[in-house]
Amino acid sequence: MTTMKVLFLIFAAATLGSAFMVVTTKKMIHAAFWLIATLFGVAALYALLNAGFIAMVQIVVYVGAIAILFIFAVMLTRKDLRDSAKPLNANWSSAALLAVLSFGGLYLLLSQWAGFSSTEGAPVLASGMDTIGQLGEALVSPNAYLLPFEVASVLLLAALIGAVYVANEAKNK
Amino acid sequence: MIPISWYLIVAAALFSIGLFGVLARKNAVAILLGVELMLNAVNINLVTFWRYNAPETVTGQVFAIIVFAVAAAEVAVGLALIISIYRNRKTVVADELDMMKW
Known part of the structure; x- marks a missing residue:
């Protein structure tokens, strides 16, 4: 049992426990606060996966915007x-x-995959590899993901305009 | 190090908890909370497979970021709908929103 495994188990238990509270707690405001705990737990799991940028985005976007x-x-x-x-x-x-049943089905489906039973950890990242820099360049490079990135921003803009329109009270009814 | 199966099991459990929330909660806001849990489970899977199978590329992380954007859009529109419904019907209990039933 290495430190990483212990950390993982703590974060996973916190995530799943608070997720369970989200769906069962009586008061809605408490459910929203438990959601924040769940989102922090998921961010910690991302950090364990060496996805530092995703972990930060999780906290800034999910906890900072969506939970609010x-x-x-x-x-x-x-x-x-x-x-x-x-x-x-x-x-x-x-x-x-x-x-x-859905958990059992997912587990069954996963257990048929050959890689599922491997006990090896993640491959070691090459030293000096700058995943955040790579990711930033890929998001704005026309040869990589510029188009999906722009489409996502147009989708967000459309969703926000739609949200303002839907939630706006019709005054001259 | 942590085997890949641990992450996948956590993601599957989170997804199932979210599914339970969507199906069993009365409050429409709570149903959206369940959808958020399910989207987070999907994102854990995406980042896990990126880390274990293709850490030299950025595809998995980009995919996760696009899911973030879609989740934000979904929450904005969903909550706007709920607030609009509350204004007109004075309720957010999903069972009572049956005006489209015939």
Whole structure:
């Protein structure tokens, strides 16, 4: 049991535990806070995978923007949150069965892949390899991922304009 | 070092928890929280396969960044819809939003 493995187990347990709280806790505002814990756990997993940039983006974009959006939405719809009512609907037991089945199915599917049983760690990164620099260049290089990057930004712009339009109260109704 | 299967199992468990949240929660905001968990599980898989199979390329990380952008767009539109629905119907409980049923 190396230090990495212990760290991984701690972060994985924290991630899954707080994810479980997200879907079961009664108060919506608490669910949003548990989501922040889950997102930090996932960021720690990215850091263990040597994906430092993704880990930072996870914290800046998910915790800094998306989780805050969720908290605002929870507060704006506060009157009808029904914190005292049951958080799960009547079909929650079949939903739980389906979730367990999907986990079992995924596990079965993965266990048929030959690489799944390997006990080796990740390949060692070549020393002096600058993954963040490579990633930055790839995102703005016309020979690599410039077009998907620009399409993603257009998608974001369209989504934000659409969100403003949808959430805007029609004043002259 | 950590075997690849550990990451994949964590991602599969996170995905299943998110699926449970989407199917079982009453509150529409909580359903979107479940979708976020599922997207995070997908991203863990993408970064894991990048790290274990092709660390010399950047493809996996770029893919994960595009998923981030799509997730942000999805949350923005989804929450705008929920706020608009709340304004008109005074509820965010998914079972009560049945006006398109006939």
